[in-house]
Amino acid sequence: MDSTRIFSAGEADRTQWVGADSDPDRTQFAPPAAGADLDATQYAAPPTSSVTLQCLVENAYAPAARNAPAHLLVQVQAPATAYGRRLPLNLCLCIDRSGSMEGEPLDFVKRACAHVVDLLDPNDILSIVTFAEDIEVVMPARRVVNRQLIKEHIQRIDTGNTTNLYDGLLTAGRQIASVQSPAYLNRLLVLTDGEPTTGIRDFQSIVGQVAELKGRGISVTALGFGPDYNEELMAGIARRSGGNYYFIARPELIPEVFRKELESLLTVVAKSLRLQLHLTRWTQVRQVYGLQPSYHPRGVTMDLVDLERGALISALVEVELQRRPAGTYRVAQAQLTYDDLASGRTQQVSADAVVEFVTDESRLLEGINPVVQREVEVARASRHLERTVMGMKTQALSSAAAIAELERTQALLTAQGRLEQAQEVTAAIHSLRRGDSGAEAEKTLMGTILDLEQGQRKA
Known part of the structure; x- marks a missing residue:
């Protein structure tokens, strides 16, 4: 059995299991967890957290006939205004x-x-x-x-x-x-x-x-x-x-x-943030950018930095979406557990990543998410910056070559709206142009790399 189909109108109460050779134009969903009560009515709990979570997919569509890489972007957002008393x-x-x-x-x-x-x-x-x-x-x-x-x-x-x-x-x-x-x-x-x-x-x-x-x-x-x-x-x-x-x-x-x-x-509003990314069948992790993950059979766990008021934390994961019957599937669920400092309680929020698998691959151009693509470019800039710093430390790069590499990184970070990090790269460029030994530039850039890895910035 490959998926669950929900029929509309007069058949709204029926759930039918369908195979891979069924009508690909119907909307399909991944089956419920084993042992779940299919007759029970499920209600969404009222929101209890001021921290919001979303799990974005690089493309709303994926090819049904072949395996394809994709990026998932999990974003944790804190409220911009203060609430309650700060934690001592x-x-x-x-x-x-x-x-x-x-x-x-x-x-x-x-x-x-x-x-x-x-x-x-x-x-x-x-x-x-x-x-x-x-x-x-x-x-x-x-x-x-x-x-x-x-x-x-x-x-x-x-x-x-x-x-x-x-x-x-x-x-x-x-x-x-x-x-x-x-x-x-x-x-x-x-x-x-x-x-x-x-x-x-x-x-x-x-x-x-x-x-x-x-x-x-x-x-x-x-x-x-x-x-x-x-x-x-x-x-x-x-x-x-x-x-x-x-x-x-x-x-x-x-x-x-x-x-x-x-x-x-x-201004910290949440601490002890732990993000778990649970992957459904036919989805596998390829890499996690920046953070230090621990892997388990059906996903990955990451500890995040403390969340400040008005801040946004991003975690970027590359996965492989394996081929499957055409239809709409949940490919992952992000689950965040954290200590809410205003209420003094441990809270949990979750968000799903949903992709439609299509037979017409021309539709892939329609589903691109620019927010995720920007984060992918920032992650690549961070890795490029690491290689540049390593080249400076080992003297594999001359000062002129390092400046040229840093100028490319600075332009990319500016284009993606990471102005604070772009300014730090600019400061490192100025240090090299003054003829400094390179130590000051390397120390500045180490902080830039860490900031990009941790993924927290003001929204």
């Missing part, structure tokens, strides 16, 4: 105080931390950890009640010598976990200006520890300052934990970046 933050500032931070850099960090204190309220939890060759808990996790006392603790931070990033992150995670609760939005902000030089230093161990924090509901935002930090490590920290990544070129920019990150946290 459980925030830890994890600060590098190695010898290279002495002077102006550490002075601006102290100023930035003091500004964070001013933006928080007594319902928020704050802790401060610093790392050099040893780890210091400047302030254990506590409510932001006495702002002046907290600022006095911050002013006493002094520089050390080496950089023990691993143990700094470990201690900061423990501070957050000491008061961890679903009633808080947990975030760790780590700032460093160099490579780890003492303690556990390898990439896999540090990023693995961050992944463990993510499993406990703690995201990590990575802030790299100056020309000497490891941008691949810092971007890896953000990628594995669902946090953000920033490149801070000059010390006077540190307070502004802290402010930007904190203000984004104050």
Whole structure:
């Protein structure tokens, strides 16, 4: 049995199973799940979530007689206006105080931390950890009640010598976990200006520890300052934990970046977003763009970043639609589970991807969805940008060749409306044209790649 057909008019109550040789002009549907009660009346539940979900298909039509690739675009949309009270933050500032931070850099960090204190309220939890060759808990996790006392603790931070990033992150995670609760939005902000030089230093161990924090509901935002930090490590920290990544070129920019990150946290409306894409028979996953998926026999699961007010998160998946009898089929269902911060409840929404399989392939030109096609172009631009950065790092590309590649990427991102990322690419081009070593451009572009991978932007 290949599909279910619903007849109209006098036969509206009848469900008939039909075979592949039946009338292809009838509308056909995939059969219900095994064990479902076919006699039960199904009612749609009233909407309970302000977060919306849609699952778009690259083309409304697909060839019935042959296998064909297709892209599915899942979009998660947050409301543009605030509703309810924001969730209190459980925030830890994890600060590098190695010898290279002495002077102006550490002075601006102290100023930035003091500004964070001013933006928080007594319902928020704050802790401060610093790392050099040893780890210091400047302030254990506590409510932001006495702002002046907290600022006095911050002013006493002094520089050390080496950089023990691993143990700094470990201690900061423990501070957050000491008061961890679903009633808080947990975030760790780590700032460093160099490579780890003492303690556990390898990439896999540090990023693995961050992944463990993510499993406990703690995201990590990575802030790299100056020309000497490891941008691949810092971007890896953000990628594995669902946090953000920033490149801070000059010390006077540190307070502004802290402010930007904190203000984004104050607008989060949903956390712990998990997207499951369930595929129906005759549909298979070919690849997932950007995100880090886990595959299962009938689909794929992806963890998404926290959703900010007025933001749109996109997840792009390429599938193969296998040949089948002509008709209309559901090829996939997207299901999103998340914690709604206004209601304090776990919510779930779903959306179907439906395609009509046709024998007349001339109809394929009629069904193209430009929204999905734009996202496909952006995903390809992101991968092209990765290759360009790798060519710069390995010196396989000259400065002139890198500029030419970046100009193509910049034009594509501009054409697809990704103006913020296009501006970052433009900044990297200007850096290369000034004759810089390329380190600043690479650090800027690493953030651009991560932004495109995570798929969140203002709608």
